[in-house]
Amino acid sequence: MSLSDTSRFLVADSLDSFPAALRGGIVAIGNFDGVHRGHRAVLDAAMGLGHGTHHPVFAMSFEPHPRTVFNPARPVFRLTPPDQKIGMLRVCGLDGALILPFTKDFAGMEANAFVQNILIDTLGISHAVTGYDFHFGKARQGTPDYLRAAGANHGFGVTIVQREEDEGAEVISSSRIRDCLAEGDIAQANGLLGYRWFFDADVRHGDKRGRDLGYPTANLSLSEDCPLKQGIYAVKVKVGETWHDGVASYxxxxxxxxxxxxxxxxxxxxxxxxxxxxxxxHLIAYLRGEEKFDSVDALVAQMDQDSAEARAALAALQPISEIDTQLLDLAP
Structure with missing residues (x-):
């Protein structure tokens, strides 16, 4: 199914399935991996333009990640895989999302063809919003200045959003967040995202050793390219529609x-x-690194301490943004 309508949020995965309800709208264009604070500056600018008008506001994104297409031997770890990214865009309040397949042929499209064939002929946009570093078309010839000129020539508005910086005046980027996860700096990663980083995974059978230790566990697999630092974490876990506090060992x-x-x-x-x-x-806090213990008793004693620290971290949990409040179903 190429098009879905869930509580007004429309999703299309090709130009052929682009819904008429979004045509003529305001489009925010970008990869949006992580839908972090920098991305949301672009999305917020688009929604601000659409506020009080009849124009729908939607995101245009691309899958897989362009760097993975050009260097498949070194795929880019996705902070938000496609389904999660769509979910985050929905939470942000947009009217829909167009997720276009990214291929080498698509990357080789001339910039003028991208504008004419996609933005004008298919989407019929009234306004385009992108980040300061967005490029498109063959040899990245579609610069922000090129897009501004194209908009002036073809009658659609263009807004270029400047880079979003954190409290230390450093640019917020998906690459930086990946580095934070690899270093176990969950507080920094979550701060840059503006919500607690999360992943979805199926529970599989393990050796059931945790049950014998008094700590039964749900065993999950992360993607092979996940850079997350191994160690102990305080977590919030959603099972169906129910939330649970917990402690995790990776x-x-x-x-x-x-x-x-x-x-x-x-x-x-x-x-x-x-x-x-x-x-x-959802990862709430990094507690310590992985260790080897001399005995099972020493391990269990440490697990007791880890559980106490995780409970304390979770008891002190406060939302870091409105989106964090929504994702974790926290009371405002």
């Missing part, structure tokens, strides 16, 4: 087998079968 279990990396989640005060369920896990 690593190779050096005290036991030093095997393949697994993300193991222990939900506090939970009893039930999670096998085959899909969990949404």
């Amino acid at each position: 690593g190779r279990r050096p005290t036991f087998d030093n095997g393949a990396a697994t993300f193991e989640v222990h939900l506090f005060d939970f009893a039930g079968d999670l096998y085959g369920r899909t969990l949404r896990v």
